[in-house]
Amino acid sequence: MRLSVLDLVPVRTDQTSADALAASTQLAQTADRLGFQRYWVAEHHNMPAVAATSPPVLISHLASATERIRLGSGGVMLPNHAPLAVAEQFALLEAAHPGRIDLGIGRAPGSDPVTSMALRGAAGRDDTDVQNFPQYLDDVMALMGADGVRVAVPRQHYVLKATPRAGSVAALWLLGSSMYSAQLAAAKGLPYVFAHHFSGHGTQEALDHYRQAFRPSEHADRPQTFLTVNASVAETLQEAVARALPNLQNMARLRTGQSLTALDLVEDAEAAVLAPQQQAMVDSGAARPVIGDPAAAAAQVRELAEQFDVDEVMVHPVGSERRGADPRASLARDHTLELLAKELLG
Numbered sequence: 196m197r198l199s200v201l202d203l204v205p206v207r208t209d210q211t212s213a214d215a216l217a218a219s220t221q222l223a224q225t226a227d228r229l230g231f232q233r234y235w236v237a238e239h240h241n242m243p244a245v246a247a248t249s250p251p252v253l254i255s256h257l258a259s260a261t262e263r264i265r266l267g268s269g270g271v272m273l274p275n276h277a278p279l280a281v282a283e284q285f286a287l288l289e290a291a292h293p294g295r296i297d298l299g300i301g302r303a304p305g306s307d308p309v310t311s312m313a314l315r316g317a318a319g320r321d322d323t324d325v326q327n328f329p330q331y332l333d334d335v336m337a338l339m340g341a342d343g344v345r346v347a348v349p350r351q352h353y354v355l356k357a358t359p360r361a362g363s364v365a366a367l368w369l370l371g372s373s374m375y376s377a378q379l380a381a382a383k384g385l386p387y388v389f390a391h392h393f394s395g396h397g398t399q400e401a402l403d404h405y406r407q408a409f410r411p412s413e414h415a416d417r418p419q420t421f422l423t424v425n426a427s428v429a430e431t432l433q434e435a436v437a438r439a440l441p442n443l444q445n446m447a448r449l450r451t452g453q454s455l456t457a458l459d460l461v462e463d464a465e466a467a468v469l470a471p472q473q474q475a476m477v478d479s480g481a482a483r484p485v486i487g488d489p490a491a492a493a494a495q496v497r498e499l500a501e502q503f504d505v506d507e508v509m510v511h512p513v514g515s516e517r518r519g520a521d522p523r524a525s526l527a528r529d530h531t532l533e534l535l536a537k538e539l540l541g
Contacts, residue, residue, distance in 0.1 A: 196500065196539050197507040199233040200226045200532065201269050201392065201423055204246040204253070205442075207515060208457045210522045215246045216253075218525035220260050222512070225529050227261040229536040232507060233297060234261070235269030240306035240314065244445055244455045251284035258292045267297025269388075269423075269509075270370040272304055275314045278331045282338035282357035289339075289365040290358060296365040299388065300335065302328050302376065329379060332369070336414070339364050367414055377401040377408075384412025386419035391503075392511045395483045398422075402503055421507035422499055425484035427514045428492040428531040435486045438514035438527045440464040440477070447476035461517045485510065493538035510535065 202222060206215040223234050236253045239245040247253060250268035258266045266288075271281055281298075289296045304311040337344040343356030369380040372390040374397070380387035387405050391398045402420060409418040427439035441464040449455055451473055459467065469477065485495045496508050514527030 196497070197232040197421075198230075198496075198535060198539060199235070199421070199507060199509040200231055201235050201237065201509050201511040202247065203237045203239065203511070205458050205513075205515075205525075206244055206246050207441075207522070208459055208463065209516070209518075209520070210457070212246050214522040216256075217523040218528075219246075219253075220257065221523075222525055222528050222532070223257045223261055223264070223266075225532050227264040229532060230540050231264060231532065231536070233265035233267055233509070235267045235297065235299060235509065237269050238272050238275070238301075240275075241310040242306075242455050243457050251281075251288060254288055254296070255291070258288070258295060263295075265295050265297055265366075266292070267366075267368070268299045270299030270301040270368070272302070272306075273300050273328060273331050273335070274302065274304060275306075275311065278334035279338055279355070279357065282335045285365045286339045286358035286361060289361075289363055293363050297368060298335075298339075298365040299368040299370050300332060301370040303372075329383075332379075332383070336367060371401070373397070374401055374404060377405040381405045381408035381418075382410060383414075384410045385414050388421060388423060388509070390423060392423040392425045392484075392509075398503060420505060421509055422503050422505045423509045423511060424496070424499060425513045426492065426496075426510040426531050426535070427484065427486050427512070427527070428489060428534045429514075429527070430488060430534075432487050432491065435488065435492070435514075436481065437461050437465065438516075439481070439484060439486050441515040442513035443477045443480050444469060444473070446480060447473040450476060458515050460520075461515055464515070484513065489534040489538050492535060496535065496539060 202219050204215050204219045226234050236250050237247045238250050240248055250271050254266045285298045338357040341361045343354050346353040346355050368386045368388055370388050389398050389401045406418045427435045429435040441459040444464055485492050500508055512528035512531040516527055
């Protein structure tokens with residue numbers, strides 16, 4: 196069993212952005228010390244509850260604060276960026292930290308339409324960027340390589356590279372939460388991760404198709420995948436549920452069209468009164484993550500790994516804190532990693 200970490204850099208009501216980044220730095224160091232395989236950060240924009248806006252900047256910071264764990268994006272939302280910019284950023288990261296960088300790429304915007312338009316700038320990039328996603332993916336892969344790509348211009352072929360002399364290339368993963376991503380990853384022979392932590396539906400179908408339709412490539416000679424899952428682990432089930440409650444409530448608000456707010460502290464979440472539809476989502480959502488005491492949570496992780504036939508599980512620790520906690524730390528999330536590692540990593 197290999198364990199990895201997904202981090203959205205959550206911002207609690209008692210934290211500034213600087214506090215949240217300090218807490219995530221500590222969490223990455225905990226994962227590094229405990230023997231976790233990789234640590235990925237997400238890309239979300241204009242969300243009060245999420246500070247992970249720029250994966251390459253955050254990866255650079257975390258790579259310098261850790262020693263051996265792989266750092267990566269989970270993921271870079273490619274329609275928001277020029278392929279050359281992404282290729283340059285991750286070629287530079289790979290040069291600075293060779294053999295430790297993963298480039299996970301996704302197709303969703305990771306933001307609202309207004310923010311997406313602001314990200315794409317005055318050049319007029321629009322919904323056709325989603326349609327061109329497969330070509331953009333090819334561009335990023337080629338640009339990071341030692342040979343670059345040849346661009347046809349009048350009377351010459353112009354060679355374009357993301358870095359002058361690539362000694363190694365960041366490992367590329369395709370991310371998704373639909374059959375489209377599974378089909379594309381299989382066709383291009385790419386490692387693939389389904390966002391089970393977010394949707395919880397369609398995982399088996401997507402992974403089955405990916406494995407059956409996979410075509411070997413220079414990137415992977417066989418299907419490579421793992422599972423992502425939300426997790427809250429504590430010494431007791433009651434405390435694990437309490438720590439997970441603020442995240443569950445935020446997801447219910449998001450899915451019923453409400454604006455996200457900073458992540459509540461546990462006591463505030465316990466006192467909150469939700470609309471019936473939202474409360475039903477919280478109640479049903481509590482059955483999907485890994486939540487429990489150490490032995491029960493480890494059993495849930497093993498069961499998920501067996502169910503989806505993976506030998507690596509990426510946990511997204513979602514625990515919030517109680518009032519009076521250190522704002523520059525995230526002890527509940529640290530605790531989740533420590534308890535799972537003790538049970539599963541030895």
